[in-house]
Amino acid sequence: MNRIASRRGRVLALALAGVSFLSVAAASAGEISVWVWDKAFNGDTMREAGALYTADHPDVTFNVDDTASQDDIRAKLQTQLLAGSTEGLPDIVLIQDDIAQKYLQSFPGAFEPLSDSIDMSLFAQYKVAAATLDGKSYSVPFDSGVTGLFYRSDFLQEAGFTAADLKDITWDRLIEIGKVVKEKTGKPLLDLDLNDTGVIRMMMQSAGEWYFNADGSLHITDNAALKKAIETYAKLYQNDLVKPVSGWAEYTGAFTSGEVAVVPVGVWITATIKANADQSGKWGVASIPRLDMEGAVNASNQGGSSWFVLSSSDNKEETIDFLKTVWAGNDDFYQDILIKRGAVGSLLSARNGEAFKASDEFFGGAPVWQEFSTWLSQVPSVDYGTFTAEVDAAVQAQMPGIIAGGDIDAALQAINDQAQQQMQ
């Protein structure tokens, strides 16, 4: 009996010893910690930026944590900010532009204003606007979500279309092209996920509109661009041009394995597409189609994110100096991350660098980065507001009805009502 008891005691003591030595890892002075969500893209990009800074400032090191997904980072950050506990928060966190205002407004004082120390006019203005509150900007813009129409040039050629046929077209024209492609090659035009409003949002933004008015009130039932976008979206389905998918794996799987002809998406998808080296030369990029209406342009945005500094940071001075030196001052760094990671940064002066002018064999030798730069300068600036996620959910709720041919005005009214109720 004693033997058993003592053995159990020993196991317990051992176990507890194993647990207690892992106490809080105090952020060592001079170490800048960063939360990012994709190793290959923003993780390695930030590591490279850090290495550049450490080379000149050997006392400053970097700890880039890329082990959590974006959803998880939001959950962690939000729990901690709600708990009012800054312990263990990083110095820098990456936040997607369309939710920046939500964080800035619900957690006043949690983020450090950067516009006093860093010249924001150096960056693409629509990115700066997304993180500006009461005249102060809180972020250093990172990647742009400027959109393009990625397409399989081989499929389109088979259907009798050239690059010129896709240049600066409308969505209605793309639907016509899609019908021919489907007929000639049997491939659906594109793959869409009913649980994702991305395409509708990029259509809407191409006409300079968003879900909200300037005063933050809902802009749904009187939003001609949104209505047109939803109509176009429904038309894609009704003409049987869509391969329905569910979730990211299936979504990317469909176009990387050659099941669809085009992908309207943010430029950050480039690495995913280029990961399939055997498809080199079979892809092209055209400007994103515009809505067939007054004021719409062949440029839009999807996603994209920026660096935010937590006010709780112990290394604020070094952190801001780092962002200023590398992210707001080193054009060569931007060439490097473009070539290595396919990251299109938002620093305007970097656009004149060599890498941005280079052509890409994967895309048939076209100067794609130059084109993305051009489109980037044309992206209409919109105010993402604080309730985009709520309205997205309301739009998603109407999707199956809309593609089945439901009345769009009624759907808009329903979206409006649900969003209104949720915005409290």
Place this chain on the structure above:
Amino acid sequence: MTFAMLRRGIVYVLLSLAAFVSVFPFYWMVVGATNTSAEIIKGKTSLGSALITNATAFFTQVDALRIFWNSGVIAVVATALTLLVSSLAGYGFEMFRSRLREKLFGFLLLLLSIPFAAMMVPLFVMFSQAKLVNTFTAVILPTIASIFIIFYFRQATKAFPRELRDAAKIDGLKEWQIFLYVYLPVMRSTYAAATIIVFMANWNNYLWPLVVLQTAENKTITLILSGLTAAYTPDYGLILFGTVLATLPTLIIFFLLQRRFVEGMLGAVK
């Protein structure tokens, strides 16, 4: 006789069908670990040749030893403590009934239904004030007193033969001795089932470790795998290799303990 054989035949057919449906995704996971990401997306379901590539990729990208050690320490310590504390309580609630304790038990059952998300912020405040954020202690402590397992032990204890306890009392054993030397061995199959269930719950625990563990070197395999899945260009070969590894401990425990489900409790005592 023929009727009995027919019935036996139907049972085998149905069980085989259920086994096939149950095993398929598992099979897919194991086979996937030997294929490249592109092959997996295309739906290949036969063995491939990318096992070494996937393993190498996994071990270069993930500090596997460290991460599995973290998961292991958390799961083993939490399981041991949960079984001890919760079986004591289950036994206590069932063997020593009182009106007050019955009410208390009913109340606890109700609390079982609170979604964890609702308690997360206050819990975080507590652990942050106790300076325990980013420790295994913070992950383990809230799981030890599991109402779920207390309830399970209480229900299982209803089948515990009271004569055994009475006999032990006559022999002069104290209550804690009865628990240790009579109850524990007799309830082996219950403990076996609870071990599997609790270990699995801790091994797969997600939301709380996500929030309370902050540095990469303290994270568990469940957290790391979730992060890998969310990459812009997920490498499914690497991910499935990781999930196969992450599933092994639960399976090993199940294999070791399932023996307990074939031997009868009373037979073992006699």
Place this chain on the structure above:
Amino acid sequence: MTGWAFIAPALILLGLFMIYPIVWSLWMSFQVGKGMNLSFGGFANILRLTKDAVFIRALGNTFTFFIFQVPIMIVLALLFAVALNDATLKFRGFFRTAIFLPCATSLIAYSTVFKSMFAIDGVVNQTLMELHLITAPISWLGDPFWAKVLIIMAITWRWTGYNMIFYLAAMQNIDRSIYEAARIDGVPAWARFRYLTIPMLKPVILFTTVISTIGTLQLFDEVYNFSAGSGGPSDSTLTLSLYIYNLTFKFMPSFGYSATVSWVIVVLVGILSFLQFLVARDRRTS
């Protein structure tokens, strides 16, 4: 006094890590505001709840899942357990392990497999078409009705073996000699199941029913993974837990309101458990 001693360690831990946070969240459910800008709102959150169409939808979905899924799973698990408890059955170990496997299979692997099997051009639709059971492929993930069916199938698949474990463990506590006696007396198998097995397993059946009820009311993993976190299509798989997650982490952080929704689950479970206990008691007296 001994009784308290046995439960004291659990009670202390529960008090600290459960009761305290719960009281805190109850207090939160009377707070309104964005993020950290909170103020006392009285019953404002409850009022908001009654007008919240999304909440009503989530509540309805959760109930649908509960009503269809729990009975199917409990009955299946019981049948498997009885079949596998038969000492004369061959390959018992294999079947037992196979049926247990789903709950050990990683969520990532199984949601990926399910999604690809039930994709519009997936193997399930192909098979059904070949058997001429359907004329056009079913949009399992895109149609609000079939998406629900898929979720029910998925959770039944995942958790049946898990529940079976509890029954198998409990069956080891039943005295074999009673069965032998019944068999010798010529009691047929179904009657042994109905009048011997079921009554003896009753405490554990009650346990699994309550646990599955709570599990289904808190359903999150599957609906989150199958719908990319949206609860779609068209909110058809939005559960209360997913709604709470969205309110807490995805939408404008209104912790008070999400706490209120959490309390609704508690009240519901309270009512349901009470009903289940009543039913169990009625059976006993009759």
